[in-house]
Amino acid sequence: MKPAAFDYYRPTTIGDAIEALGSSEVSKVLAGGQSLIPSMNFRLSLPELLVDIRDVDGLDKLEADPEGVTIGASVTQSRVMAYEGAADIVPGLRSALRFVGHLQIRNRGTVCGSLAHADPAAELPALAIATGATIEIRGPAGVRTVGAGDFFLGPFWTDLGHGEIVTGVHFPAQPSGGVTVVDEIARRSGDFAIAGLAAVFEIRGGAVGAARPVSFGVSGVAGRMAAAEEAIRGFDPGNDGSDLYAAAYEDAADAVDDVHANAEYRREALGALLVRAARSAVGSNGDRTGV
Amino acid sequence: MASNPGSREADVSVTINGTQVTYRVPARLLLSDFIRDVVGLTGTHVGCEHGYCGACTVIVDGDAIRSCSTLAVQVDGSAIRTVEDLADDGELTPMQQAFHENHAMQCGFCTAGFLMTLESVDPDDYREPEQVVELLSGNLCRCTGYQNIVKAVCSAWGVEGHKGT
Numbered sequence: 001m002k003p004a005a006f007d008y009y010r011p012t013t014i015g016d017a018i019e020a021l022g023s024s025e026v027s028k029v030l031a032g033g034q035s036l037i038p039s040m041n042f043r044l045s046l047p048e049l050l051v052d053i054r055d056v057d058g059l060d061k062l063e064a065d066p067e068g069v070t071i072g073a074s075v076t077q078s079r080v081m082a083y084e085g086a087a088d089i090v091p092g093l094r095s096a097l098r099f100v101g102h103l104q105i106r107n108r109g110t111v112c113g114s115l116a117h118a119d120p121a122a123e124l125p126a127l128a129i130a131t132g133a134t135i136e137i138r139g140p141a142g143v144r145t146v147g148a149g150d151f152f153l154g155p156f157w158t159d160l161g162h163g164e165i166v167t168g169v170h171f172p173a174q175p176s177g178g179v180t181v182v183d184e185i186a187r188r189s190g191d192f193a194i195a196g197l198a199a200v201f202e203i204r205g206g207a208v209g210a211a212r213p214v215s216f217g218v219s220g221v222a223g224r225m226a227a228a229e230e231a232i233r234g235f236d237p238g239n240d241g242s243d244l245y246a247a248a249y250e251d252a253a254d255a256v257d258d259v260h261a262n263a264e265y266r267r268e269a270l271g272a273l274l275v276r277a278a279r280s281a282v283g284s285n286g287d288r289t290g291v
Numbered sequence: 292m293a294s295n296p297g298s299r300e301a302d303v304s305v306t307i308n309g310t311q312v313t314y315r316v317p318a319r320l321l322l323s324d325f326i327r328d329v330v331g332l333t334g335t336h337v338g339c340e341h342g343y344c345g346a347c348t349v350i351v352d353g354d355a356i357r358s359c360s361t362l363a364v365q366v367d368g369s370a371i372r373t374v375e376d377l378a379d380d381g382e383l384t385p386m387q388q389a390f391h392e393n394h395a396m397q398c399g400f401c402t403a404g405f406l407m408t409l410e411s412v413d414p415d416d417y418r419e420p421e422q423v424v425e426l427l428s429g430n431l432c433r434c435t436g437y438q439n440i441v442k443a444v445c446s447a448w449g450v451e452g453h454k455g456t
Contacts, residue, residue, distance in 0.1 A: 002321065003321075004319070005317070005319055006297075006318060007295055007298055007318065008299075008362075008364055009295075009296050009297035010301075016296075020296050020297070023294060023295045033362065033365065034357075037361065038340075038341035038342045038360050040319075041359070041360075049295050051297075101342075101429070103355060103412075103429055104348055105357065107355060108354075108361060189425065189428040
């Protein structure tokens with residue numbers, strides 16, 4: 001079980017990286033490689049050319065300001081977790097990253113790599129949608145930005161075109177009065193989620209004013225939950241959660257069946273996760289404790 | 292279409308356990324196979340080969356990583372430490388001694404990975420037994436020796452409150 005042969009290239013400029021990606025029909029960007037290399041070990045992925053971006057100038061940027069946190073393509077998940085400035089501005093980053101693989105994987109895996117890989121059970125795409133993150137992409141036609149809500153199209157499928165690279169992601173600061181919750185159900189610590197939720201809540205007067213919950217691991221792609229967004233308005237600590245649960249269940253109508261859990265289980269788990277998250281959100285900012 | 296600028300082989304220069312080495316290797320060579328088959332250090336074990344079991348954990352520039360999910364060419368220029376570096380003068384480290392005293396292994400296949408994960412972190416960050424368990428969650432032991440492993444770590448680091456047998 002070893003990767004099939006491929007050509008390897010390690011450029012130092014983004015221009016050379018993009019040109020190289022365009023030189024083969026089957027080229028892939030190599031950042032941390034924590035999804036790509038296991039997939040190549042199984043020969044599920046058979047690239048002709050790997051473009052290693054570790055030495056590319058300008059991709060190792062990690063910056064936080066009151067507006068948000070900007071993370072370059074070669075920044076590892078461990079580096080973001082350890083960065084105190086990021087934790088204060090976008091608390092969801094640390095909440096999500098603690099679920100990503102294990103220490104050894106986060107030490108090499110990158111935030112942008114997880115977004116570009118778009119595993120339906122991954123935490124970071126869901127967090128990006130929930131927070132309204134913006135993804136910066138460079139390619140043969142220049143630079144463009146895409147909102148996370150428009151970036152994830154399906155399982156391992158994004159808006160990225162051939163020859164394009166995710167060069168960075170910007171997570172906007174959590175709004176004042178906001179609470180971010182990332183939670184999931186997995187068989188073992190570090191496993192992919194059977195059902196997961198990332199949600200940003202705006203708390204007004206002890207109740208949920210508005211929220212953007214995003215499911216992951218439930219269907220083929222992380223996505224917003226339209227019924228739950230409606231049902232959650234006004235959720236307060238006295239709410240029994242049944243309407244919210246039913247809305248989340250409805251939102252998960254396209255839940256998948258697999259060896260880990262059937263669709264019914266995933267729908268129920270998502271409902272339970274959302275009610276738990278909403279209670280925690282109003283409990284943490286409200287004047288009454290969540291039930 | 293421009294010609295592909297990549298190559299099937301590349302030079303890898305690393306410091307491994309303090310010794311500088313350079314080899315020309317296939318780009319597809321995994322770091323685990325580089326360490327075992329090219330450098331000849333067989334203390335690093337290869338288990339699942341897809342980043343799940345942690346048996347192949349080594350330290351690269353201070354960080355514990357999975358050597359089976361990393362290409363050798365990716366760590367060109369780095370400093371690597373493997374389990375052979377721990378007792379290179381023949382004297383066990385305090386953690387190795389604690390593993391010995393607590394019988395923290397059965398077959399021993401996973402042990403090098405556990406030791407390198409432990410070697411990579413600051414014990415001050417792990418003061419509760421639950422934190423030790425979380426730290427070790429990326430290393431599998433199929434002899435189910437976890438209780439004694441956690442006991443050994445708590446003993447070596449002076450972590451109190453472990454309820455294991």
